Amino acid sequence: MKSKTRLPGGRKLTLGVAAVCGVLLTPITPAGAAPGVLLSDDEPVAPGVTFRSFTWKTDHGSTQGYLLQADLTNPRVDLGLLHRESVTEPTAISALADGQKAVAGVNGDFFNNTDEHEGVTPTGSAVGAEIAAGHDRKAAVPDGQRFGPGLPDGTTTEDVFGLGVDRVARVGTVSLEGKIQTDQGVLGVDGLNQYALPVDGVGVFTSEWGSMSRLRSTCGTDTDRGAPCSDTTIEVVVNDGKVAEVHDKPGEGAIAEGDFVLVGREGGVGELDDLKPGDPVSVDYGLAPVGAPEYQAAVGGFPILRDGAALSDLDTEALAPRTSAGVSADGKHVFLVAMDGRSDVSVGLTVSELADLLKQLGADDAVNLDGGGSTTLVAREEGADRVTVRNNPSDGKERPVANGIGLFSK
Incomplete structure (x- = not known):
């Protein structure tokens, strides 16, 4: 025999006849299912x-789950x-x-x-x-910054x-690989659209970062998220393959499609410090699966x-x-x-x-x-x-x- 009940939030579901916490459930379990799990019908x-709701009784008490x-x-x-256009738009x-x-x-x-x-x-x-x-779209922050x-x-x-x-x-696991080519040589890429860069690193920001300030990327350290923001930083705006602006602090504002903003901290500043407006710059990066x-x-x-x-x-x-x-x-x-x-x-x-x-x-x-x-x-x-x-x-x-x-x- 089957009956219909209404789940929390007004949802209807045809379920079996065992009642748990006011919701009709049946102990239907996949192979090796957890002891004490009561799953609704598919x-x-x-x-x-498919969707199922379930109840699992643990040593701590009963817990409601959804699968x-x-x-x-x-x-x-x-x-x-699931994402928005930029990586800085919680939704x-x-x-x-x-x-x-x-x-x-x-x-x-x-x-x-x-x-x-x-x-x-x-x-x-x-x-x-x-x-x-x-x-x-983006790479991972250092472990200590998570x-x-x-x-x-x-x-x-x-x-x-x-x-x-x-x-x-x-x-x-995926690891970030990349290079920044300038007339002065080749630099490594240490970050991509991420809120924290490694100490001494250089990060690449694209249009997918959005208009959010890039200052946070130079705060904390690889082992201490709450450490002060670095006072040794640089930002290089690259437009149409050439340096357009150089600043001593990370800024904010939208980045045009195809353009880049390079942010360096500590040792990464020295790698970017020789760049000046008009210098050619090319950027290549990717997340490589291990x-x-x-x-x-x-x-x-x-x-x-x-x-x-x-x-x-x-x-x-x-x-x-x-x-x-x-x-x-x-x-x-x-x-x-x-x-x-x-x-x-x-x-x-x-x-x-x-x-x-x-x-x-x-x-x-x-x-x-x-x-x-x-x-x-x-x-x-x-x-x-x-x-x-x-x-x-x-x-x-x-x-x-x-x-x-x-x-x-x-």
Whole structure:
């Protein structure tokens, strides 16, 4: 016998007969599913994409979760980065999904939404790399400049979750490579559209940075995010392949398509200091995957599950809303999970518990994404042309975020 019930937020779903927390659930579990998980029946979102809600009882208490599954063996299913035109425009996930016509998605990477430096405005840009439709939008900040829980051993801000050009989803690493060619020689590229540059580095900013000030990129150090802003900096504006302006401090304002702004700090100043207006400059850069095919889409996130095993030093104390992305061993089945928290009906999870959950749901590799008030999962209801929020954001409403992971139906 089946019955219809209404989920939180007014959503309808046909479910089984076991009742948990007022929502009818059935203990339908995928292979090896986590003990104590009660999953709703599949709700089709699009061909090859399904949604489920579930409850998981842990030692800390009951936690409400939401699961999107995508089958990449279905040629109509695609996965991409949810983003705005610039990397410094935090936006609600529902707006990002609808703007790009995604059928479902979750929030993505941690981002610079607060700042310790007096007079410096948070940029809203993500910690890690972004790749959209095969295009490299930004690179990762130094490990010590990131926001979010501490990185587990063996992980870095260069770790990403994404979809390869071979249509295989994977957790991997991308590193920034590039060069700046001038009449004085060749310089390395140490940053791309990122809110923090490495000490002694030179960063490239493009039109995708937007009009936000570039000052934050010279604040903090590789090991101390809150360290003072550097007092040894330079900015070189390159227009139509030639130096147009040289300043001793990073500025702000839109960058024309095809132009560049080069920012140097400490030792990086000396590499740029000889440039003057009219000098020719060419810039070349790219995000190179480590030991894997190129990424079609990628978002930053730190690994919590590798080859079916949780990393050994994941946090086991802090309970919070969580977001995660996982993939099966063959790279063809994607799991996007949002876990409610900070409420009487859903206590949240530790990062360690999140890894265990993703493993039990069928993931072989997984990353932790931005959680807390950022945790958001959206999906279209049957017959709808717009997404709705399916979880219960702990802020009581959607938080504007830097980016997300979108599922698409061709």
